Amino acid sequence: MSELNASLVPQLPIVGVDAHEPVARKPTDWRTGSMQGRIRRRYAAERRFRLIGAGAVVLAAAFLAFLLVTMFANGLRGFTRTEVALDIDFPRSTLIVDQTAVQRFGEQGLAGADLQGVVAAAANARLGPGGAALLSDGAWVEVRRAILEDPAILSGVHRFELPAAAAIDVAAKGDGAADAEVQVARLRERGLLSTGFNGQFLTGADATDPTAVGIWGAFKGSLLTMLVTLALAFPIGVLSAVYLEEYAPRNRWTDIIEVSINNLAAVPSIIFGLLGLAIFLNVMNLPRSAPIVGGLTLALMTMPVIVIAGRNAIKAVPPSIRDAALGVGASPVQVVFHHVLPLALPGILTGTIIGMARALGETAPLLMIGMRAFISSPPEGLTQPATVLPVQIFLWSDEVSRGFVEKTSAAIIVLLVFLLAMNGIAIYLRNRFEKRW
Amino acid sequence: MTTQAADAASSTKIVARDVSVFYGAKKAIDAVSIDIDQDHVTAFIGPSGCGKSTFLRSFNRMNDTIPNARVEGSITLDGKDIYSSDMDVVQLRARVGMVFQKPNPFPKSIFENVAYGPRIHGLASGRAELEEVVEKSLRRAGLWEEVKDRLNESGTALSGGQQQRLCIARAIAVDPEVILMDEPASALDPIATARIEELIHELRGRYAIVIVTHNMQQAARVSQRTAFFHLGHLVEYGDTRAIFTNPKQERTKDYITGRYG
Ligand SMILES: Nc1ncnc2c1ncn2[C@@H]1O[C@H](COP(=O)(O)OP(=O)(O)OP(=O)(O)O)[C@@H](O)[C@H]1O
Ligand SMILES: [Mg+2]
Numbered sequence: 001m002s003e004l005n006a007s008l009v010p011q012l013p014i015v016g017v018d019a020h021e022p023v024a025r026k027p028t029d030w031r032t033g034s035m036q037g038r039i040r041r042r043y044a045a046e047r048r049f050r051l052i053g054a055g056a057v058v059l060a061a062a063f064l065a066f067l068l069v070t071m072f073a074n075g076l077r078g079f080t081r082t083e084v085a086l087d088i089d090f091p092r093s094t095l096i097v098d099q100t101a102v103q104r105f106g107e108q109g110l111a112g113a114d115l116q117g118v119v120a121a122a123a124n125a126r127l128g129p130g131g132a133a134l135l136s137d138g139a140w141v142e143v144r145r146a147i148l149e150d151p152a153i154l155s156g157v158h159r160f161e162l163p164a165a166a167a168i169d170v171a172a173k174g175d176g177a178a179d180a181e182v183q184v185a186r187l188r189e190r191g192l193l194s195t196g197f198n199g200q201f202l203t204g205a206d207a208t209d210p211t212a213v214g215i216w217g218a219f220k221g222s223l224l225t226m227l228v229t230l231a232l233a234f235p236i237g238v239l240s241a242v243y244l245e246e247y248a249p250r251n252r253w254t255d256i257i258e259v260s261i262n263n264l265a266a267v268p269s270i271i272f273g274l275l276g277l278a279i280f281l282n283v284m285n286l287p288r289s290a291p292i293v294g295g296l297t298l299a300l301m302t303m304p305v306i307v308i309a310g311r312n313a314i315k316a317v318p319p320s321i322r323d324a325a326l327g328v329g330a331s332p333v334q335v336v337f338h339h340v341l342p343l344a345l346p347g348i349l350t351g352t353i354i355g356m357a358r359a360l361g362e363t364a365p366l367l368m369i370g371m372r373a374f375i376s377s378p379p380e381g382l383t384q385p386a387t388v389l390p391v392q393i394f395l396w397s398d399e400v401s402r403g404f405v406e407k408t409s410a411a412i413i414v415l416l417v418f419l420l421a422m423n424g425i426a427i428y429l430r431n432r433f434e435k436r437w
Numbered sequence: 438m439t440t441q442a443a444d445a446a447s448s449t450k451i452v453a454r455d456v457s458v459f460y461g462a463k464k465a466i467d468a469v470s471i472d473i474d475q476d477h478v479t480a481f482i483g484p485s486g487c488g489k490s491t492f493l494r495s496f497n498r499m500n501d502t503i504p505n506a507r508v509e510g511s512i513t514l515d516g517k518d519i520y521s522s523d524m525d526v527v528q529l530r531a532r533v534g535m536v537f538q539k540p541n542p543f544p545k546s547i548f549e550n551v552a553y554g555p556r557i558h559g560l561a562s563g564r565a566e567l568e569e570v571v572e573k574s575l576r577r578a579g580l581w582e583e584v585k586d587r588l589n590e591s592g593t594a595l596s597g598g599q600q601q602r603l604c605i606a607r608a609i610a611v612d613p614e615v616i617l618m619d620e621p622a623s624a625l626d627p628i629a630t631a632r633i634e635e636l637i638h639e640l641r642g643r644y645a646i647v648i649v650t651h652n653m654q655q656a657a658r659v660s661q662r663t664a665f666f667h668l669g670h671l672v673e674y675g676d677t678r679a680i681f682t683n684p685k686q687e688r689t690k691d692y693i694t695g696r697y698g
Pocket of ligand 1: 460465489492
C-alpha cells in the first residue's frame with residue numbers, strides 16, 4: 001500500500017472545480033425595515049392559514065353535530081313503542097283451544113283459533129267501545145307468541161302489553177291528532193299506557209302499519225348487497241390496479257383504459273342502474289329486486305374508485321423497494337405480493353372505504369333494478385327480493401302516515417351505524433396493515 | 438470438458454462483448470467489452486454520470502426494469518448468454534447479487550430483510566437454519582454486533598451506513614456467485630468502510646466481485662482489476678497496480694490524479 005501512496009494517487013483528491021476568487025460580499029443585515037416586514041408578513045401568513053384551517057374544521061364539526069343531534073332527537077323515538085295493557089280472560093273467551101294440544105303440538109294446536117277476534121273482543125270489553133281500534137293490527141300476533149311460549153296462560157286471566165295503534169302511538173309521543181290525544185289521556189288516567197322497547201323494529205321488515213314496520217329486512221338487504229359488492233369490486237379492482245401499474249405496457253390501449261376508468265368513476269350513479277337493468281335483468285335474466293343484482297350494479301360503480309385509489313397507492317411505493325426485491329431474485333409476482341401490495345394496502349383500503357360508503361348510501365341505481373318494491377319479509381338469500389336501507393328510508397319518507405316520520409329517522413340512525421361500523425372495521429384493518437417500519 | 442478446461446473457464450466469470458446500453462435514444466454505454474474474473478475483485482471507476490451504474494446493472498438485467506432502457510451486445514455468465522430468451526431472469530438475479538448505490542432496505546424488520554432472499558429461494562429449512570443464515574450474513578457484513586439485540590426492529594430505522602451494511606448482508610444471504618456493489622461505502626464512516634473492505638477481501642475467491650467506487654484509495658486497496666470509464670466508454674482496463682502507477686491513457690492519469698472528476 002505504501003508504494004501506492006507514493007504513486008500518482010494523491011492523499012486528498014482535489015475536486016475538479018475551478019478555484020474562483022472569493023467575491024467580496026456584504027453580510028446580510030436582517031434588521032432592515034424591509035427584512036423585518038418580510039418576517040412579519042411570513043408570520044401573519046402562517047397565522048392566517050392556521051386560522052382558516054381551524055375554522056373549516058369547526059364548521060364541518062358543527063354541521064355534523066347538528067345532523068347527529070336532530071337525527072337522534074327524532075329517531076330514538078322510533079326504537080320505542082307505546083303499549084296498552086289488556087287483560088284477556090281465556091276460559092271465558094270464545095277461544096276453543098285445548099291447552100294440552102298446544103303443549104303437545106305447538107303451532108298446530110293453535111290452528112283455526114280466532115285469536116284476532118278474541119283480542120278484539122277483549123279490547124272492546126275492557127277499553128270501551130272501539131277499543132279494538134286502539135291496538136295495532138298486529139297485536140294478536142304477540143298474544144299468539146305468548147301462548148306458544150307458555151300455554152299455561154290459557155287457563156286463566158293474563159295481562160298483555162300490546163302495541164298501540166299508530167295514531168295512539170304518535171299521540172302518546174306528543175305529536176298526534178286531537179281525537180287520538182283524548183283517547184291517550186283516557187288510557188293514561190286508567191294507567192294502561194306504557195312505553196316499551198320496540199323489538200319489532202329491529203327484527204321485522206316493511207309493513208303498511210307504521211307500528212309493525214321493522215328495519216331488519218332492509219338492513220339484511222344492505223348487508224347482502226354490500227357483501228356482493230365487496231366480493232366483486234375489491235379483488236377485481238385491486239388486481240386491475242396491480243396489472244395496470246406493474247404489468248401492462250404503456251401504450252395507446254392502456255391509455256384508453258386509464259381514461260375510461262377515470263371517466264367511469266365520474267359517471268352518475270343512475271346510469272349504472274340503467275346498465276344493471278339492461279344487462280343483469282334483461283340480458284342475463286337475473287331475478288328482479290335481488291341483492292345479487294344490486295351488488296353487481298354497485299360493484300360496477302365501486303370498482304373504478306378502487307382501481308384509481310389502488311393505482312395511486314401502488315404508484316406511491318418507492319421503486320427502490322422493487323429494485324431491492326428483484327435484486328435478491330424475487331419474481332415479479334413475489335415483488336407485488338410481498339412488498340408492493342402490503343405497502344399499498346392502507347391506500348387501497350382508504351379507497352375501498354370511500355367506494356363502499358358511497359355504494360351503501362346509493363339509492364338511484366337500485367330503484368332502477370326494482371329494489372324499491374314493498375318487501376314484507378327479510379331476504380333469505382342473494383336471489384330473494386329485498387330492499388336496502390337508503391331505499392327503505394326513501395320509501396318511508398314518502399308515506400303519508402305520521403307514524404313513519406320517526407321510523408324514517410330511526411332507519412337513518414341504523415344506516416349511520418352501519419356506515420360507522422363498516423368504516424370502523426376498514427380503519428382498524430388499515431391501521432393494522434399500516435404498521436410502518 | 439476436462440478439469441483443466443473447466444478451471445480455465447471458471448477463472449473468467451462474466452464476458453461482455455460490445456455492450457451498448459441506451460436510455461431511449463441516449464447512449465449511456467458505448468460498445469464496452471470486458472472480462473470479469475472469478476477470483477479477483479474488479480473496480481469500476483470514472484467520473485459521475487459516465488455509466489458505471491448502468492453497466493453494472495446490465496450484469497443482472499436490472500436495466501430490464503427501466504421502461505426505455507435497451508441493451509445491445511452480449512454478456513455471458515459462465516459462458517451462457519444472460520440476455521438469451523431461455524435465461525431465467527429471476528434465477529440470474531439470485532446468482533448475481535447486487536448492492537445498490539442508495540441503501541434500500543425493505544420496510545420490514547432487520548431479520549426479515551436478511552431472511553427474505555433465503556426464504557423465497559428455499560435456501561434454509563426451518564427457523565433455526567434461517568436464523569443461522571441471518572446471523573452469518575450480518576456478521577460478514579459487520580453489522581451483527583450492532584443489531585443482534587434488535588433484530589425485530591425496522592430496517593429503515595438504522596443509520597444510513599448501517600442500512601447499507603444491511604443491504605450487503607441481504608445480498609450475501611442468498612449466497613450468489615457474483616456480487617455487484619454500487620458504491621457500497623459511499624455512506625459509511627472510515628471504520629465501517631474498513632469493515633466492508635475486509636469483507637470484500639474475505640469474499641474474494643469465493644465470489645466474483647465487481648465494485649463501483651469514487652474513492653481511488655479504496656479502488657487501489659480492494660481491487661486487483663480496475664476499469665476506468667469515461668462518457669460511456671471503457672477507457673482503460675487492467676491490473677489495478679498498473680492502472681494506478683502507470684496508466685497508459687492520459688485521461689486515466691488525469692482522473693486518478695484528480696485533475697478532473
Ligand atoms: N433511468 C434513466 N433514464 C435515462 N437516463 C439515465 C437513467 N439512468 C441513468 N441515466 C443516464 O445515463 C448516464 C449514466 O448514468 P449512471 O447512473 O450509469 O452513471 P454513474 O457512472 O453511475 O454515475 P454516478 O457515479 O454519479 O453514480 C447518465 O448520463 C444518466 O443521466
Ligand atoms: Mg452510479
